[in-house]
Amino acid sequence: MRMPRSLQQRLALSLGLLLTVLWLGAASLTAVRARQSIEEVFDSALQETAQRILPLAVAEVLGRDETDPTQRLAEIRDHDEFLTYAVRDARGRLLLLSHDADPAIFPPWRGAGFSQSATHRFYSEEALQGSVRLTVAEPLAHRTAMGRELQMWLGLPLLIVLPVALGAIVLAVRASLAPLRRFREGLAVRGARDLSRVPVDDLPAEVAPVAETVNGLLARLAAAFEAERSFAANAAHELRTPLAGAIAQAQRLQAEARDAAAQARAADIEATLKRLTRLSERLMQLARAEGGRLRLDHPSDLRMVARILTDELSRLAGAGRLALTVPAAPVMSDLDPDVFAILLRNLVENALRHGAPDAPVEIALTPEGGLSVANEGPVVPREVLSHLVARFERAGASSDGSGLGLAIVQAIAQRLDVALVLQSPRPGQTTGFAASLALPLSPGDPAEG
């Protein structure tokens, strides 16, 4: 037999089977032993009865005429005769019969002692050198009924108690395994990004090491994520700082150089360094989008990020170029704020680059986590639209990585399992371009955090 995979079922089944077998064994043994004892008691009673009757029978037989036929004793009071007896002489003639006795059941004489026919148990005893032979008969049906009753009373509780016992086993097993089940459910309901420790306190000693191992694993995972995050941040810092230094020095060179040609050269260096910076920023963003951790185990308010970023991009684009709409209530999401910033920055820079310069880029964040960036401008043909998210596909020509923008957004959207929707003309209008996507929101109270 194959054991079920469930530990609970396995325990209940094996305990139940074991209990049933043991109980049945014990009951059978008891039944056999009790049956033997009953047989002994009955036999003893049979023997005792015969030995008590024999002297009376002898006196009776001796005291009467030799030619008298068989005498059947009269019934003193009406009753069912349980034990019957017959008194015979040495030749087998019946001398005396108890009132209910059936002469046919008595077997031919085979000496004193116990004997048995198909229906009766006999005890025979003789006196006066065999001239008076007494045989007491007891119907076997009685003993069999007794035995069956005994077995029934031994078996009947089994029928009632065993299911109760099995039920109790199941309940006990379930209760014992409840911490395990809670542990499993706790693991099942936790978010995919929740790397906090699993509580170990109420777990049975056998399972606690498993939980400890899980916790160890979670801790290593969290450390690996954190290391990856800080490595990315450090690498970006290592790359960015010398570029920033070189750009600043090129600007100082322009400010300090007296010679117009030298100033122009410094300006060229500065422009090249800035292009290199933009390209490397984009590649770092793409690496982050494709490899890094996108969601944190704690939520933050996306409105704050949207405001900061709109402020920063407005400095570069000029006041009035960006219009941000956010809801009054916090928009809480476990999306990494830096990843959200990458999304928004790329969408806005794309809109600024390709949109009409005289109309503001409209950024909207809805309470449901919808982010849309829309700009005025000519309609983008459908076939171009579908190619926009391909890497290094550019609507305009530049070598500073600007074509990566939508590809970065698309990479993040795919890993978040949401769709990046590009529309042109923008919804409800005949011109323009709009990009939108639905960001994952944190469940729970949106006002906290």
Place this chain on the structure above:
Amino acid sequence: MRILLIEDDAVLGAAVRDQIVGDGHSVDWVQRLDAADAAVASVPYDLVLLDLMLPDGRGIPFLRRLRARGEATPVIILTALDQVSDRIEGLNAGADDYLVKPFDLAELSARIGSVARRYGGNPNPLITHGDLQIDLAARSICRGGQPVALTAREWALLEAFLARPGQLLSKAQLEDKLYAFDAEVESNTIEVHISRLRKKLGSALIVTERGLGYRLGQA
């Protein structure tokens, strides 16, 4: 203004320092947080430029320590492009403004000016004082409609007076605002700059309180 620059990169730090000095401010440049802690403990700075990633720790705890001590000195943080979370954390920790690396030095100068004006109580960069029209953001000044050219030191000195109208400023305080602590200052430098300012903008602009210092004259 006396400015503390906390930046560990030598190339970037040198360019920033030269830019600020070029604007006429005095700069103390440190490359580590422990040196920064020592500096803010000994000198009353007008502004701190704080990089967030330093060899001996992150800049944000330094900012928190500064604010926890009740220091209201304006702080501009220098942050990376993709670390918006750092920027939010920095602003929440009490930073007044931020610059995203790599930044234009002109942008840096403008931010320093704007933060300083906000702290001076008058965020408007356009000031009229008597017959002077001063645009602090553009660093232009007109006297009776005629543009006047000032050197960086003269601008810094004028800004120091405009930031604290009517307040008495000692010669030592003015030296602090114009020169870093390792600079050699001639004993009569302040007097020289003040006499040049009076020559260009009118002798009533700055009033001498003999033996005590100077203050901005009534308009």
